[in-house]
Amino acid sequence: MSRPVSAPRGTRDLLPKDGPAWSRVEEIARDLSSRYGFDRIETPLFERIELFSRGLGESSDAVEKEMFRVSGAAGGVEEQSEWALRPEPTVGIVRAYLEHGMHVLPGPQRLWMIGPMFRYDRPQAGRFRQFVQWDVEVIGDPGPMVDAEIIELGHRFYAEAGVTDVIAYVNSIGDATCRPGYRAALIEYFGAHEARLTDDSRRRLRVNPLRVLDGKDLDPELAAGAPRSADHLCDACRAHFAAVQALLDDLGVRYEVDNRIVRGLDYYTRTTFEFFVAGRRGQQQALGGGGRYDGLVELLGGSSTPGIGFGIGIDRTVLAAAEQGVTLTAGTPLIAVVGADTDALAFRLKVAAILREEGLRVRVDGSSRKLGRQLESAAKLGARFAVLVDPLLADGIVILRDLEASEQREIRLDEVPGAITM
Template sequence: MPRFKSVKGMQDILPEKEALWSHVTGAAVSIARRFGFAKIDTPVLEATALFARGVGEDTDIVSKEMYSFMDRGRDGEQGESLTLRPEFTAGVMRAYIENGLSSRPQPQKLYSLGPIFRRERPQKLRYRQFNQFNAEIIGSPDPVADLEILLVAYTLHRELGFKNLNFQINSTGDPECKPRYIEALKAYLAPYAGKLAPTDRDRLQRNPLRVLDSKERETLPYLADAPRILDYLNDECRAHFNELLGYLDALGVPYTLNHKLVRGLDYYTKTVFELWGEGLGAQAALCGGGRYDGLIELLGGPPTPGVGFAAGIERIVHVIEEQGVGAPALPQPRLFVAYQGDAAKQAAVALASNLRLRGIGARIAFDGRSLKAQFRDADRYGCAYVAVIGPDELAAGSVTLRDLAHSAQQTLSREAFGVWAIQTLSSQDAATAA
């Protein structure tokens, strides 16, 4: 029997990571709530067509990175094609439309947390299954909505101790000015088409904007003097962008205008951004997002503006781990219940169970190990106290309580032990949890 291994690009997150992970996700949730976001959980599986339509057929994500399969229909007929979500936004928009969230107070501010799947070649901090924190503001064209999305991202990373944060920001215009710019870009690049890198020649036809952030050596020289989209924005888009930048200036949020930033998803309009940080190797982006005013209508909903972003949890965890940021310890039982003998084992199991029913954490040994081994476990698990029930205690109806830190012990009646446990352990559990 061959040993099973995790699927390529997918990894186990082991218990020792729990404290750090809940530190990060806890911060994300707390900031989302501070900004007035509510949680929405959508399925991991969606119709392939949703992503093809929403994200765009010609994007890298849809054209080569999706985990898709044909579902079974009735009577063995072939059903529809389903896909493991490669991003959050399309699914959240589907849910917004399907559940009539457009008839609730607008805008709807929604956050999500969960796994995302992209079938890329794995690399450091690039996995085929990874976790994202996602936030969307749906139903407002106000630049303040853009600002709040940027600020959620910024606040999250600031609070987790990131240094040298910087937004890369650009505007990709709207359905009126974006095509004008694309035409201008195509016209500018057309004479050089033969000299561009093959992939870029292809992009020029299918998705001209993507030529902009090309890193192909042959292409780069021709990009330097390419027209800039900011020069082609119509009045509305320019005003929107300038208002957003004005807020960022006023708040002292660092950003760099990056006119080559277009991002790989078709649905973006107006604002696009990425937040860059240190310690990520070739993966500069901690998180990214932008505005998608046409998406909901494209997916069959009422014309509705929206803006959002997604952050990669693994990338955040990696960086703060490297910076040696310690996460607060998670609460754990302070008491270890040890026993000797079968009869005492029953009493010990009952004792531990009763404590837990009263909300007090307790750990108990399995497998009838020696007292010595039980004490070693108690120490290893960081328990402060050991309650021992052996033949003597069983006969006397008592419990021997040892304080490991002070190497002191005393024998108490069951009643006295119960009082001690409620007084000492319930308060300490609460203290650890807080």
């Protein structure tokens, strides 16, 4: 064997053994998107760099140090253009919303998408340079009900994927009216204690004071005494946040208010939230997160339009389910067609074709090995049933063997689908 080329750093291959769990989780996401009344949208994996720097904010980590840049070359000629692979889905979706005049469509736009995102940061367990997110966005709905609705949707998703003990940490970071006041309060407070801040926090205090709060390096005593966003909300934001909490209470959704949830992107306003498995908070293993972005549409050139959404990590959901011992499966049981007559390959293939036509999942053994070996292979491949064809049996009759129960019976071929779907 020659030296294999390895996958790029921070990426990995989805292997056959991982397939069923991934398929199942994606299936749940698609199904819930539909049940909650979302419509599918698909945007490019790359966009103009300025879309991200404008939408996410120059000082955000995603733009400042995690941008995955690609340059265009056609026929060996460099086009004088550079793009960035999308680090998150929202700005691309808002761009499409504006570009296609979707604001004239009836009702708030409820959109969903599943696809890879790219961030050029240092790989770690559960963190990759390419990862897959399920994303939902509601554009044009200002009310608190939709905030509660999508947080509940997130919980429902984890529940159906078998991940238990999920908790949403929620916060409100205010809007254009009250955020400046809160910002000023933070600058004043941390400015007065600048000696106790790390270099990094000091830098953030200048470019984005809110983000000083979620630094792990922050002196706990200092954090405890810091101004709380909830105390600086304007009346409208305060009422909105109170309404969101009341709705979550009524729904019985598990959540906790945490004023350190400020989110790394600049576009957020009012409600912000992150999903964690309870007790796993310290490990930077958020399962998902999102929030309201009432200023983003306008920032990208549209009229003032509210929005809210979340991104949920498919990778981390699969991982969390596995860690909790959940086995996720997708698809129907596998059937192996084997033959006692080692020469009658045409017969085996025909039987397989008939079963496949009925929608069954079938592998057919084309070897001339004896029956025992064929059954052994079938079992190793994970087949639940084996269909034995033998010219000595009457026309249209096969043997259906249950490989788990080690039971078998003669059966008419056309009765096989009914017999195995029970």
